Amino acid sequence: MAQRALTGIKPTGEPHLGNWLGAIRPALELARKYEAYYFIADYHALTTVHTGEALRKYVRDITAAYLAFGLDPEASVFYRQSDVPEIFELSWILSCFTPKGFMNRAHAYKDFVARNQKAEKDDDADINMGLFGYPVLMSADILMFNADVVPVGADQIQHIEFARDIAEKFNRNYGESVFHLPEPRVDDSVKTIIGLDGRKMSKSYDNTIPLFLDEKPLQKRINQIVTNSQTPEEPKNPDDCHVFKLHQLLLNDAEEQAVRKVYLAGGMGWGQAKKMFFETLNDQLKAPRAEYNRLLADPGHLDAVLAQGRDKARAVAVPFLERIRSLIGVR
Ligand code: ADP
Ligand code: TRP
Numbered sequence: 459m460a461q462r463a464l465t466g467i468k469p470t471g472e473p474h475l476g477n478w479l480g481a482i483r484p485a486l487e488l489a490r491k492y493e494a495y496y497f498i499a500d501y502h503a504l505t506t507v508h509t510g511e512a513l514r515k516y517v518r519d520i521t522a523a524y525l526a527f528g529l530d531p532e533a534s535v536f537y538r539q540s541d542v543p544e545i546f547e548l549s550w551i552l553s554c555f556t557p558k559g560f561m562n563r564a565h566a567y568k569d570f571v572a573r574n575q576k577a578e579k580d581d582d583a584d585i586n587m588g589l590f591g592y593p594v595l596m597s598a599d600i601l602m603f604n605a606d607v608v609p610v611g612a613d614q615i616q617h618i619e620f621a622r623d624i625a626e627k628f629n630r631n632y633g634e635s636v637f638h639l640p641e642p643r644v645d646d647s648v649k650t651i652i653g654l655d656g657r658k659m660s661k662s663y664d665n666t667i668p669l670f671l672d673e674k675p676l677q678k679r680i681n682q683i684v685t686n687s688q689t690p691e692e693p694k695n696p697d698d699c700h701v702f703k704l705h706q707l708l709l710n711d712a713e714e715q716a717v718r719k720v721y722l723a724g725g726m727g728w729g730q731a732k733k734m735f736f737e738t739l740n741d742q743l744k745a746p747r748a749e750y751n752r753l754l755a756d757p758g759h760l761d762a763v764l765a766q767g768r769d770k771a772r773a774v775a776v777p778f779l780e781r782i783r784s785l786i787g788v789r
Contacts, residue, residue: 463492463643464605466499466539466596469516470507473523474666475739476651476659479707482527484645485609494534495603496524497771498764501539501546502595505588521760523669526750535774537767539599544775549591549598551786555627556594560620564593565613597621602775604638609645618642632785651707654683656700667704670750673740680736681729690727701728705735708742 465485473482488494500517507513517538529536539545561567567590574583588595593616600608600621608618618640625637650658653665660666667679683700696702696718706714717734720726753760783789 460493461491461606462495462604463488463607463609464495464497464600464603464640465609466497466502466599467520467524468499469503469513469520471516471661472519473669474659474661475669475704476653476666477523478527478669479651480611480648482524484648486524486528488607488609489530489534492607495605495771496529496534496536497542497599497767498538499599502592505586505592518754518757518760521764522750522753525753525760525763526670526746531763531767535767535770536763537771538764541764541768542602542771542775544772544779545595545598545602547779548602548782549595551782552597552601552624552628553591553594555631556597556620556624560623561590561593564620565616566592593617593620594624597624600640601625601637602778603771604778605640606638607643608640609643612644615642615644634785636782636785652700652703654679654700656684667739669743670747672747676740676743677736680732680739683732683735685728685731688728690730691724693724694721694726694731696721699731701731701735705731705738708738 465481465488467481467485485494485496498517498520500513503513503516507516521538524536525531567585570585570589571581574581574585596617597620600618601624608621610618619642622639625639629635629637653659653663654667655663655665657663657665667676671679680701683704685699685701688694696706699721702717702721705717709717720734721731780789
């Protein structure tokens with residue numbers, strides 16, 4: 459049987475270039491080798507997104523983005539977390555096998571506490587139970603579908619380790635291997651994509667290149683990439699330049715060599731470097747952008763895609779949860 463890969467996508471903002479190259483593109487490649495499960499983790503987003511209008515919009519945006527970049531809902535299982543209530547029942551069951559100490563040690567939670575301490579606030583200021591228990595729900599996402607491989611960013615590895623530990627405790631307790639033990643998959647070839655200012659591209663830093671801007675605003679955004687004060691005549695070191703670092707990610711080897719030559723030869727101003735990058739990016743985004751806009755104009759279609767995914771996901775989740783209920787003695 460084909461191994462199963464599963465990944466969750468948190469709808470918390472408009473998708474940007476870092477999301478595409480760091481998450482969307484590698485996730486979609488998995489469908490070639492694995493039985494692929496993709497889901498919109500809307501109940502994970504609820505830990506921080508607290509207006510209905512915003513959450514609804516981000517779910518639509520991110521659903522359309524994955525489809526626009528080629529997610530095939532026929533060949534994979536693509537669903538919204540909140541459409542599969544079995545996940546939340548499993549989350550409670552797993553929480554009864556989760557040592558509270560795991561959650562105290564979770565990096566994401568500890569980061570919040572550290573920030574509070576730095577601001578001289580109460581340790582748990584603004585930390586809701588959803589944030590604290592986040593890794594349990596994530597374990598339920600993964601274990602419900604017996605995922606073998608979970609592609610994630612490096613910051614999520616600890617969560618997969620929790621899922622493994624919780625699964626082991628449960629299996630040992632009931633003397634059955636109910637749950638597969640998931641493996642994190644961190645793609646080393648996907649580096650951290652830098653933003654306009656050279657820091658990690660992130661919506662928290664307002665340094666992103668949003669994926670679906672129209673051409674003019676896209677070009678404007680690219681013109682904001684920070685460069686040094688070299689004159690056009692001076693030869694430039696491509697490896698020491700934010701524009702090239704981003705441009706490079708979109709090029710094959712031969713194309714990259716050609717662009718490097720232009721930098722090294724001198725006579726190229728930063729305006730021209732940015733224009734070259736814009737043209738490459740715009741070429742690659744043109745078709746997805748048109749598809750994205752088409753999809754957003756047709757919310758009925760997005761709903762239908764997610765409904766189809768829900769049915770496929772529940773066809774797996776409902777009988778599996780029945781087995782678990784019977785094992786723990788609530789049926
Ligand atoms: P943001 O930092 O903008 O809030 P998210 O945390 O919502 O982005 O990230 C969603 C996904 O995109 C995650 O899988 C994350 O690893 C990936 N991602 C986000 N920013 C980058 C980046 N700059 N480089 C590589 N991957 C990224
Ligand atoms: N926690 C992940 C993130 O912040 C999103 C996520 C939720 C996820 N459930 C998951 C990822 C299950 C992989 C598997 O990006």
